[in-house]
Amino acid sequence: MSGETEVERHDVREDGRRPPRAVVGSHRVEEEMFGRVFDPRILRRIWVFVRPYRRQVRISVIAVLVFTLSQLSIPMIIRNAFDVGLAKGAWGGALYAAVAAFAAAIATNYVASLVQERSVGKVAENVLFDIREAMFGHLQQVSQSFMDRTEVGRLMSRLQGDVNAMQEFLETSVISVGDLVLLFGIVGCMLWLDWQLGLLTLSVLPVLFLVRIVWLPRARAAFIAAHETNSITNGALAEAIHGVRTVQGMTRQTVNAKLYDDMAGANLRTHLVAGRYAQVLVPVVDTLTGLSMAVVVVVGGAMVLDRTLDVGVMVAFLFFIQRFFDPVRSLTMQYSVMQRAMASGQRLTEVLDVPLKIIDAPDAVTLPQGTPASVEFRGVRFAYVPGQPVLDDVSFRVEPGQTVALVGPTGSGKSSVMALLHRFYDVTGGAVIVGGHDVRQITRASLGQQIAMVLQEPFLFTGTVLENIRYNKTDATEDQVIAAARAVGAHGFIERLPQGYATELTERGSNLSMGQRQLVSFARALVADAPILILDEATASIDSHSEQDIQKALGVLLNGRSGLVIAHRLDTIRNADRIIVLNAGRVCESGTHQELLALGGQYAELYRSGHASFDDR
Amino acid sequence: MAISKTESPPVVQTATARPPLPAERLALTDTVSWRKAVGTMWRVMQIGLETPWQVTIALLSTLLAAIFQLMIPQLLGRAVDLTQGVATGDRAAQDALLLTALAVLGVAILRGVFATFQNYFSEAVGHHTGYRLRLSYYDRIQHLSFGFHDSVHSGDLITLGLLDIEGARMFFATGIIRFLLLFVLIGFGGWWLLSIDLWLGLLALSFVPYVGWRSSQSQLELRQTWLDLQERLSVLSRVMEENLAGTRIVRAFSAQDHEMQKFREASVRALDLAHERVDLRVNSTAAMTLSFLLAMGAVLLVGGIKVRTGEMTVGTLTAFLTFMTILQMPVRQLGMLVNSIARTSTCGARVFGLLDLEPSVADVPGARDLRIDGPVLRFEDVGFAYPSARDTPVLRNLSFTAGRGEIIGIIGPPGSGKTTVAQLIPRFYDVTSGAITIDGQDLRDVTLASLRRSVKVVSQDVFMFTTTMENNIAYGDPWAEEDAIEGSSGDAQLHAYVDTLPERYRTVVGERGASLSGGQRQRMSIARTLLVAPEILVFDDSTAAIDARTERRILAAIRAGRDRRITILVAHRLSTLADADRILVLEQGRIVEQGNHAELMALGGRYRSLHDLQNRSYGDRR
Structure with missing residues (x-):
């Protein structure tokens, strides 16, 4: 993809000169979007955040099962209504009984969907906010050197994008359970109603799976390309806005407009390619649905004619067929969601696992108010990188006042002295002493009350x-x-x-x-x-x-x-x-x-x- | 050089009074009138119509796909009927079933193919619209005046360029195409149902108005809460971003608990609204499903009775029920249609609001390119006030002349107008009164491109692009040869530093140049400007973060090239101006003293006292 934009830039020529040095938008390294589908280590870490809500999760899983069963029951009730209620000379109450069952099913459906979606939605939101709070809180405690070498933008994308990916994962996971049950339920019902017709009808299902497996990696490449051109184009716009004064001062408008046109053009093309991939499966699904229906019409119809099948079963089959491609579709989508979530989860745990180096010692003292404000550096040695000392045997004393x-x-190490005094870092050798105590033996909160800084x-x-x-x-x-x-x-x-x-x-x-x-x-x-x-x-x-x-x-x-x-x-x-x-x-x-x-x-x-x-x- | 301890020197008033245009103003509103909404949607559509084939194919495909979809329930109903009331082993019935099955397959395939065309081409129209809007937006942003950019938060412009364009571009697919689809499905399908059985048809369609109303209602509410949620999330982001960027201050004050408190407050506010949205969404989808299923149950009951009494066939009842399942999804989309209209008209109105702005600093009709043979730069009685505060004059009756080869220094307390003088020369703003001329040509009469090619300002704030060092230096001349880049980098005392970088000039400098120190950024900016060799070179306090020794070397390089140009040095450190030919001392927008260093020191005025002030100590507490 980036190759594509590179090539496009050669279009911008003036009087046959070589292409301009392109400076529109950023050379940003994109982060890995997809990880392994399943990583038990990461799942365990995430589970810690889900655990407090396990009651709600249990409720919503039960609700999603009830919901799915009520969905499965509707074609079955219709079948019953047709075969028992509508048959000539049958018991008159059978139709009413079927309708009553139908009413019960939809009431269950309504309640179950309310319970399930509400609890899943809220748990997912809660977990999202909890993870974010845990990360933010952790970042308050990690060492200053970690903060110094980490870009704020990178941390922000952990706190926002990656956390959102986890939320999406949690929300879809429960729904996937429902989809899985629905899929097996439909298969089971069809086989139960008539196993021969069921097998025949279901034989198209593996075709869809196969097609999707072939399709997925290709389509994903196209989707990633579209995503990348998008962020490149957006980055270029942001840069144009932030740097507009430089752009105008350097009269770059014309060159920039051409370069941006190339980018936006590449973006347009990659989106059209991605669009083709997204749509190519629609006729496949429609064809397979049509094929299954045709099988039911021909084979099922003949069986009805032969009196070996009730017409209600045929109708129920037609209803099931209209539904059974939906779970296949959303289950394959869940596959990508999971991969994305694992990649994000990996990055989240990286932040949560940054070791806390500077913490209060178990026997740390609280400096009382009115402690004499003396400062002493006693033979202090310090290195940010082992082997490259920044301070070497520094000693001095500041008396109160x-x-x-x-x-x-x-x-020369001036700023390191300040950083050590406030214990942004720990010394490699010697000691920093405030009010008569080694700073490592003072609680950080009370040290903070002793020192104010102007940067x-x-x-x-x-x-x-x-x-x-x-x-x-x-x-x-x-x-x-x-x-x-x-x-x-x-x-x-x-x-x-x-x-x-x-x-x-x-x-x-x-x-x-x-x-x-x-x-x-x-x-x-x-x-x-x-x-x-x-x-x-x-x-x-x-x-x-x-x-x-x-x-x-x-x-x-x-x-x-x-x-x-x-x-x-x-x-x-x-x-x-x-x-x-x-x-x-x-x-x-x-x-x-x-x-x-x-x-x-x-x-x-x-x-x-x-x-x-x-x-x- | 005459020493003048003056008010304005006598300059012949040549310029006619030409008040500047007011700066462009952007109105960001959330509500639009119906008239305006229709106008906006029409403009979005017009851009889509630039791809007439795609629009036509999308419309036709939608129509056909919907019609084929409507045929499926009828065929299925027919198939069920074929199995009823005939003797076992009826060949004719079996043949008819086979034909129906083939028809079902054919119709399903055709529907799939046309649905694909419908989706793909309507999306393509949307992508095209987005592409065109982005280009126009980018171009307009680049040309709007400094006055405009001063008045608008850059974050708002980015939101406008990303989210609002996104909100408007898909109107064809989410608005027009969806409308057509719904119209055909509900219109034709409903007509078909009603023509078969009026009462049962009405019953089958009874859920349509409720679901349509409910989904429109909830989509609008969801849109509003979404906007509110975004706002609360942006507060939360700001709290986090400031905390992470200001981590040293947070730690210096041991304010971690305080920061957690701020975080939690913002977080809870956002979470509450997120929960509210979940309820809103879930309640409405559940209610919609319920109403649909209720209608289906009613059809089953009434239809069942009719079948029993022989008024209706089993196949027709099947067709009714199948049709209802087909109709379920599109009817829910009625809400999205309403949402699309709301989104397009508000987002589109904002985008077009910006695209329709005319730059207030632009070429006048018949503007000619600047011709330079001197050059001689003249400020003639210049008065200026920023567009954001027109009643606070920043410069008053300022006049001076500078010729080729001269180095002019400008100094004065904060707010005296030094930077303003620097920014007026390349016409970043238009003067409020008086005139600035170069070789007798009023800046407002020449083309901006030719003027800004000849006049370059190295400003206080350096903007670095996220790209290689080389590309940053060659920003003003993207075709520059490497020798030239290294040469100007050497003059700016940057070359030695670049040599230490891993990939020298090919090294990518970090996000917005963050990996460089203030002094290095300023030197890069100087190199960038020296590369284009302007005829008039203005340094706006652009060596403040550079240490004195390096600064002297840079100034020496500048002196070496002085003969080719006019050089103007704006500074707050007097040492920067030591060898200016002439120094202008500004105060409250006026020149109060001028002369060279020795002359001004001898004068014993403001320059002298400034000099004394800068040689004092701080930390005096006793």
Whole structure:
């Protein structure tokens, strides 16, 4: 399929030149759509989620059986009505009895279908939401390194598409039980009514199975191709919308339109091919149905003429024939559903099985309020990948109320220090000590209460400004929020927003400027009111003009707290109590601004040469 | 260079007052009037009619398939009658049975064949309609103005282009063809039943109005709850997506419990509605089946009595019952027909609403290509306000001139209009008053394509396409040779980085370029722009994330090529502008100071104080 689009692109030529470099839509790797039909390991995992609803499942399986039996009984009742009720000179009440039986059957049918479909539908929805909640909850606990190397889009497709495939599977599974029973029931009834005519009529059934088995792999290839061209074309449209400013700035409209035409054209063609495959079985089913009916008419009719068959049986056969291709069709469809579900189930279990590395130790302590906010790194070693140390024997101490700055070139390990302090990762050697306890011996919740962080990119959530500043400290009063905003100098611009603190922020706070977003995130850190504050390049991406406000805000934030500040612009940290120069994961210089200048090492050299940052060298 | 500590310099007012067109506005509504609905459906049909053969075959096949289907119950009834009331071993009856059987087989095959044609060709018409709608949509999106795109959420545009087109394109199959099928089956079939036995016919058809009404009703309700459910699910998705994207903040604040709480709330809201939908669906299908079976029971009873009294043959009763089973499915589809009409008219109205928008920034009739021999760029008394806020002027009476070979720096506090100046030169927006000219030609009088070929802006936000590095750099010139790509990549200080990538220029960069750092993205964007060698090159704060040393190298490359063009550097770091020939200091949309670095420092005005401010420290708390 992708070969097809590739070829098509050669159509786009201008003045005989070679085809343009095609950049419309994505080179996305599609995920496996189908897995093994049956994988007991995955089924066991899914069963865990179905188990709580096993009563409802049992009820719905019973209901589906009752439903199927009532469906089977209808042609049988009609047969009875014809042969007993309508026969000349027969007992007059027989017809009424048949009609009464009919009424009973449809009442059963009605109740059973209500019970079955309702319980199946709801159980499937419940399981879907339960699986999703389990995955989402698990993702809250997995290590930060897993989150760092996993694309959000990929996780989202697990939480949405794959979970939906499971729901479809559960819903159709129960119905399949009904289909299976219906199929065997029809065969059984026909054989019971007249086994010779039954066998003759049913002889067409294997033909349909054979045809479908030959048809399925081919048709599936066509369906997958159509699905793929679809997602490629949709991806191209999304990209055109997101990148429209670049498209117009680069005047790509004409080339893009041609490339998109190729894609949409390929999409059209693959859909037409898939459509042909989808329809080709219709006349086969119709022919086989016609054939069975013809057999009943000729053979059954002759038997009726010979008085060896009741006319009611012939009529019942005609009714059964009209029904018996339906379960065959939906059962073969269930085959694909199951394969899809197994592939999705595989991916779901992968997420659920991500090991939890950073969990509370059984004897972890809760840091009491008012613990002295000291931080110590004691001979810390750390590597993301074994054998490639990022920090090598790093030791330093931050006394309560002190501000310590970390400087160093990109990749020197500054951000790893911050991540270790908050126990996003565990150290490979040595220890990180907060308030006198090893962080591995502190409950994560109470560690979180000790530390607040401001990151380089202020991340805001959809919701009001108030909700964003309050964040998880839901008991913070509106006055507290306003006081925090005032303290960091955010109150002024928030007041001027259309709805003040009640203004809804759009995606990631895009309706605020970068500086404003950072001020909101400062206020959020202030409301969290943690004794230790981490500032990770908090001013790097801010316009110099806003920086003055930000600097004032930082002063307020750091006041009375222990601060750990990362910066790569040297002039911004001159007033820290201590400056630690990191290089290649080691502490190479440490002291106040004046001391380091006097030392005449790396720091002094850089500072004197007027370079703005470590990365300039 | 004269130092002027000025308001606007005296420039001859040449441009006539030409207020810009209001930006295109998109109305996304859920309700449409009947008139409009009919108009929309007709427009969808017109696109389908571009494939007249397929439409004709589909219509004829539907008609034939329905007629053949109607013949089957009659033939079966006849077969049953043939077995009644004749002596054993009657040859004639047996021959007649054989003939009937052959007829049944033939009719069944023909029905199957025509049903296939019906389905395939009606779907083909739908696919064709979708294809045409997508192309028009894509093309229109690409041409609508920046003002339009500023005002619309990109997610809405994607929904419109995917779901709404999907909702409208199948109208032929789900609307027209289904209507024809139902009309023939119910109309002809009903007429046939009534002509055989009026009362029994009425009884057999009695379930039709109820099922038709009920299924229409429930389809409309289901559609509404579906829309509501989608909305609740999108809230849930947003909660999950933000949580996963902001995982560091969540962990930094130990807010996992809070996030679970948010998740559960959104989840429960969606689940409740999902349950409601199950009830809605199940109740209506069960009720429809019941009413059908009740009618069948009634026919069995009344028909049975009639057979007993000899008023009717067993075969006719069989035909009645068989016909009812055939009619069952299509009648349920009455609801889908209603749904199709609702869907097509609302989705179609939204799609056409966008397709009918005329770009507000477009070529005027008789526009000519831009001719460049200088070039000389002039801002003449330019005033500007964004289309979204026409009463808040961003630029006021701004005038300046730049000639070939010059490097002009622009600086000023946030909101002073720097970016706006950059965006007006390639005419991303039209000026509100005054005029911008290149070599004496008003930008609004030349073709957009020729203007944007000559003027390129490297903007703050870099958009990367999910493709190879090479394709990204060659975005503006897809026919560029590899040497040229590597050359511009070298000038942008990107080449060394690309060399470290596994497949160098053939490396695919991740989803929307996520695998590159901010600085690398900006360098890619610079390479992309340098490749097309524009006559006027504008950098809109496009080195902010690049470290100072690399930035200096890039600026050196830009200086090296200055003679060929006008270069405009918009920046917030003063160091970026160190060797501009002239620096314009903007404040509230006006030029308040201009001159080179030394001159402005000597002037001791705003530039000077900005310079001092940028050399201070942060973290001062005592």
